Amino acid sequence: MLQNLLDVVTSPLFFVGVAAVVASVVVFDRLSNKPKDTKEKKPTATEEPVDYSNQTIPEKTFSLEELQKYKGSKPNEPVYVGVDGIVFDVSSKRDVYGASESYGLFAGTDGTRALAKSSLNPEDLKPFGSKEGLTEKQLKTLVDWGVYYKKRYPAVGKLTY
Numbered sequence: 001m002l003q004n005l006l007d008v009v010t011s012p013l014f015f016v017g018v019a020a021v022v023a024s025v026v027v028f029d030r031l032s033n034k035p036k037d038t039k040e041k042k043p044t045a046t047e048e049p050v051d052y053s054n055q056t057i058p059e060k061t062f063s064l065e066e067l068q069k070y071k072g073s074k075p076n077e078p079v080y081v082g083v084d085g086i087v088f089d090v091s092s093k094r095d096v097y098g099a100s101e102s103y104g105l106f107a108g109t110d111g112t113r114a115l116a117k118s119s120l121n122p123e124d125l126k127p128f129g130s131k132e133g134l135t136e137k138q139l140k141t142l143v144d145w146g147v148y149y150k151k152r153y154p155a156v157g158k159l160t161y
């Protein structure tokens, strides 16, 4: 009886059988895992953010009044910010531009002057869009902000007064 069992276990046919079972299990496992693997390879938030630096500014124009409609008050409404004459869509960062968030003062308005002055005081937004009385350093700061926004956000138009 034991001898019979040993004969079976050591027979080439038995090894072929075992190999076939193992191969089937491996193949089945791979196939059934495939959708999971594909999902894991999809683009994720860890990828490089889009660089919009070379974008062309659309010809569309916004008055300050029109711009004020874009504060993103409702979740599906876009958030726009005016920076040195250009209007950017900052909706991708509504977590910082939301009404009660750190940079909410810039939402739906012209941030030019406050950005130049590195100020978060809403009074420093005024006179909107004016560069009057700004120092060389503040003007340079404003240029840097312009580059920052142009790189990170799609422009939607120009500001007119």
Ligand code: HEM
Binding pocket: 090, 093, 096, 103, 114, 115, 117, 118, 119, 120
């Ligand atoms: C203690 C002072 C401050 C700290 C610690 C701070 C911190 C930060 C941080 C960490 C970010 C990056 C946010 C992100 O990319 O998610 C940021 C962005 C920014 N900060 Fe400040 N900040 C300070 C003061 C100011 C002031 C005074 C201004 C006034 C102009 C300012 C304007 C901005 C703006 C406009 C952005 C860009 C937001 C964006 O579009 O990503 N910050 N700040």
